[in-house]
Amino acid sequence: MKLSRVLPLAGIAAVGASAAQAETITVATVNNNDMVIMQGLTDAFEQAHPDITLDWVVLEENVLRQRLTTDIATGGGQFDVMTIGTYEVPIWAERDWLAPLDDLPEDYRVDDLLQSVRDGLSEDGTLHALPFYAESSMMYYRQDLFDAAGIEVPEQPTWQQVRDWAETLHAPDEQTYGICLRGKPGWGENMALVSTMINTFGGRWFDMDWNPQIDSPAWQEAIGFYVDLLGNYGPPGASSNGFNENLALFSRGNCAIWVDATSAAGKLYDADESRVADQLGFAPAPVAETPKGSHWLWSWALAIPATSDSRDAAREFITWATSQEYVELVGEQEGWTSVPPGTRKSTYENPDYQEAAPFADFVLQAIQDADPTDATQEPAPYIGVQFVGIPEFQSIGTQVGQMVASALTGETSVEQALQAAQRATQRTVERAGYQD
Incomplete structure (x- = not known):
């Protein structure tokens, strides 16, 4: 599903020329509120990355899981970015179905990601998906x-x-x-x-x-x-x-x-x-x-299937959508209670978020306390x-x-x-x- 957008008249020829050369990546995601906001910020990403166009497939949770599992297991290659979670990532990474994310740019600030969330999205210590939001x-x-x-x-x-x-x-x-x-x-x-x-x-x-x-x-x-x-x-x-x-x-x-x-x-x-x-x-x-x-402990995360022919463009998108800058963009445009929770220390250190979200410290503690290795x-x-x-x-x-x-x-x-x-x-x- 592609978003329709009205381009401003100024510079329309230049935009049209760059769009003609743009690489299209297909992003599959779930119809949860945070992902709907992400889809709504398509223009912000495309204006900053005029060589990349986003094509969205937004599905109900059970349907999304079925579609993505079938595609990844059969090597279908329909998607460049998949929204998957803490369950799928280590299993699919072990089978070499996901592109490893071991050379992220320094300004992405990997160390800002909560450790328990990073661990859940890693295989042999290497991230294979980037957390969009996390929850208990x-x-x-x-x-x-x-x-x-x-x-x-x-x-x-x-x-x-x-x-x-x-x-x-x-x-x-x-x-x-x-x-x-x-x-x-x-x-x-x-x-x-x-x-x-x-x-x-x-x-x-x-x-x-x-x-x-x-x-x-x-x-x-x-x-x-x-x-x-x-x-x-x-x-x-x-x-x-x-x-x-x-x-x-x-x-x-x-x-x-x-x-x-x-x-x-x-x-x-x-x-x-x-x-x-x-x-x-x-x-x-x-x-x-x-x-x-x-x-529980869960993270909805963005991963790149190994079958993607547009891995570099996909990486540009998932690092943008899971970055500290993206959190700040949502906070400024949608309000601080709407930012993706549970992924970055900096979110919980942000005075604007602390003021708007009285639940912030409570949620952070719940995420940190959940222990998938000792749950019974x-x-x-x-x-x-x-x-x-x-x-x-x-x-x-x-x-x-x-x-x-x-x-x-x-x-x-x-x-x-x-x-x-x-x-x-x-x-x-x-x-x-x-x-x-």
Whole structure:
């Protein structure tokens, strides 16, 4: 999808001549708010780089992942820049599917990137993607509703407290729902949230011998709790709601509580975008049996597939879009709550950002505290908080996500859904050779 732009009359011939010689790069990205802003700044990039034209493909999260995975695995070469994340980068880099980013210009300031984010986008110490934004997860709530009900939120909420609050504040006749959570199936949609719940309820995806644990008591308890909570106190059609749908619901004031990505904070605090900007409270993601793995670590990042014929132009773009200068450009043009969060130390040291974003230090701490190498109560053989860092997890997580969604809609019981998920995952890891 190309953006249409009206060129000023002055200098139109010169611009037309340079455009005719411009190299076009195709950028695939997700339809999240920060990426929409990036697309909207196309003119700023092209004016500074008149020899490069951007061609955008903007897709819903699940569709984007499917398109990019198919293209990279088959060597399709449709894209010059791919928006991928902490899950894909090390796996794809190990297979030489991504161009290494080991000779970045000095003024890019690699050392300004948060270390945990850099580590997640590296293979053997070399960056293979540049972080556009990074996030953990947190709890948002309507302070006005909590105050009216006399509810005080402790420093660390529990899931049981969240359930009690949701029950108290659920007012569907007034189009206010006790809680909004991800229900849309997908390894990066409902299973991102659900995996953190499983972690904090004491569960894990696999034991140390790669035996699936999906029918374990911890999973049964966590998924049963999730289905009960969202089914009783969530909005209608919750199984169709992912990040963007819940963001829209919460920003309109339809949810008393929402547990999701820290990256939503900027939009929720923007009075032009959110009806609850002046009524917003926030707290750490809830815990149950253990605090381990209660909040995730993720980065949406820009990578260059090895199949690209325009690597130099692609590199120009991704270094621009992830630079400190880009953050400052967004802050000046869109407002400081709209800058991409979670990637650079300089963002959190910026007085303008600190003043505009009361959540800044809280989010930075959540990102730094999330530990993908130690996210479960019992030992696990994988790296990842809300995902399992193996190639097969994309299909495993999506399949299990569909089964969890079927329990949420009442098509199957929780027990039936988890038994089916256990069998399917067992077949997958056996075929893949994870078990002796």
